[in-house]
Amino acid sequence: GQQLNQSPQSMFIQEGEDVSMNCTSSSIFNTWLWYKQDPGEGPVLLIALYKAGELTSNGRLTAQFGITRKDSFLNISASIPSDVGIYFCAGLVLGAGSYQLTFGKGTKLSVIP
Amino acid sequence: NAGVMQNPRHLVRRRGQEARLRCSPMKGHSHVYWYRQLPEEGLKFMVYLQKENIIDESGMPKERFSAEFPKEGPSILRIQQVVRGDSAAYFCASSPARGSGANVLTFGAGSRLTVL
16 A cells, blocks of 8 residues: 655754654555644644645645655745644545545654744 | 544544445535545545445455445445554545546545444
8 A cells, every 4th residue: 555654753843943744655655644733632724735846835834745656745945833743644545435644754843842 | 524524533443343434425526436545555446435335345355344335424445353564544535426527526534443
């Protein structure tokens, strides 16, 4: 089955710093998604990417859908304490009889005030 | 708040008991998806249901696990004769229609099952 390799596994950064994380796969995905999960909660969608090469921003967040459709990155600029959480990439392959997201293992972000 | 409602939020069971997890989709959503998250892992797809129909159960373990989404009431994920390896967070998501775009897949807060 498809697998997503997400890196880094964890990050400790100073408040105000920029953050970058990425996801790679050996398979092609038609859609890339980035979610954030707070402790004890479900994942919340941050950004959705639908076209190869697409660059999309949501406030301080920017994500790109790789040209090869096998990778994506997420950048967070000027981090703040509430950015703490686990960030997941997820890919979607649309096919007959299938509608299921494949998730990476997550990047745990800690922000030091 | 008419989000995806899951209950119980936490459930403790002894080995061999049954676990029932419930999910009420967002208002207006007719499609439900169950995902499982093991500790330190990402979410893994289990099953996709519409009212009274299982559409895709390719991620469900072959034994002890079942899911339903009746005409009335919440979707239920049922785990019979639980084992320690079933300890995980189980997330439900809902969407208004299949193929309407993954950006409308809304997740609940999850049910955390602990098997003693």
